[in-house]
Amino acid sequence: MSPLIIAIDGPAASGKSTVSRKLAERLGYVHVESGAVYRALTWQLIRDGLAGAAAETIVRHLSKVTLHFFMEHGRLRFTVNAADPEPAIRSLAVQEFVSAVAAIPEARAWVNGHLRGLRRFGNLVMEGRDIGTVVFPQATFKFYLDAEPQERARRRQREQQFSSQDLTASAEVERALLRRDESDQSRPTAPLALAPGAYRIETTHLSVEDVIERILAIISSGRNVCV
Numbered sequence: 001m002s003p004l005i006i007a008i009d010g011p012a013a014s015g016k017s018t019v020s021r022k023l024a025e026r027l028g029y030v031h032v033e034s035g036a037v038y039r040a041l042t043w044q045l046i047r048d049g050l051a052g053a054a055a056e057t058i059v060r061h062l063s064k065v066t067l068h069f070f071m072e073h074g075r076l077r078f079t080v081n082a083a084d085p086e087p088a089i090r091s092l093a094v095q096e097f098v099s100a101v102a103a104i105p106e107a108r109a110w111v112n113g114h115l116r117g118l119r120r121f122g123n124l125v126m127e128g129r130d131i132g133t134v135v136f137p138q139a140t141f142k143f144y145l146d147a148e149p150q151e152r153a154r155r156r157q158r159e160q161q162f163s164s165q166d167l168t169a170s171a172e173v174e175r176a177l178l179r180r181d182e183s184d185q186s187r188p189t190a191p192l193a194l195a196p197g198a199y200r201i202e203t204t205h206l207s208v209e210d211v212i213e214r215i216l217a218i219i220s221s222g223r224n225v226c227v
Contacts, residue, residue: 010145013152034128039089132195142198
C-alpha cells in the first residue's frame with residue numbers, strides 16, 4: 001500500500017510549520033519540513049565557498065552535495081556530506097542566501113527528488129510552498145494555510161523573541177513578508193499557489209489546535225482525497 005501524503009502549503013508565518021509538526025505527532029506520521037532541505041543545500045554551498053555564486057556554478061556543484069536521511073527517536077533527520085547541518089541552517093547567513101538558491105529550477109528539481117524519496121519512511125506530513133502543486137500533486141490530502149499580513153508579522157516577531165534574535169519592528173516584518181509573498185507568487189518555477197483540490201484554511205483568528213482539529217475533521221470525513 002502506498003504511503004499517505006498530507007501536503008500543507010502556505011506563505012511564510014502562516015502557521016504551517018507548527019501545525020504540520022503537531023499534526024504529524026497526532027497521526028503518528030513523519031513530519032517533513034521542505035524548507036530545511038533548501039537551507040541544508042544553501043548551507044553546504046556556503047561551506048564550499050559558493051555563497052552568491054552564479055546559478056550555473058551552483059547547478060554544476062549539485063552533484064557534489066550528498067544528503068542522507070534517517071529516523072532518530074521518531075524524528076526525521078539528515079546529514080549533508082556526512083555533516084550535521086543543525087542548527088547552522090537557521091543562521092542569518094543561510095537565510096540571506098536561501099531564496100536565491102530556491103529560485104534556481106535545477107536546485108528545486110534536486111530538492112524535489114530528495115523529498116519524493118522520503119515516501120520510503122511511510123506516511124508523511126510535508127510542509128512547504130509547492131508540495132501540493134509540484135512535489136506531490138496527487139497527495140492524499142492537500143491544505144493551504146493563510147493569515148492576514150499583520151497576524152503573520154506578529155507571529156514572526158514572536159518567533160524572533162523565542163529564538164533570541166534581534167526583534168524587528170512590526171511594520172518592517174510585515175513589509176518583508178509581503179516582499180517574500182510577491183517573490184514566491186511571481187517566480188517562474190513552482191510559484192506559491194493554492195493547489196487544485198486543496199482545502200484553504202484562514203488561520204488569522206484560529207489557534208494551532210483549532211487548525212489541527214479542522215484538518216483532522218476533513219481527513220476523518222474523507223473529503224479532499226486526491227488519489
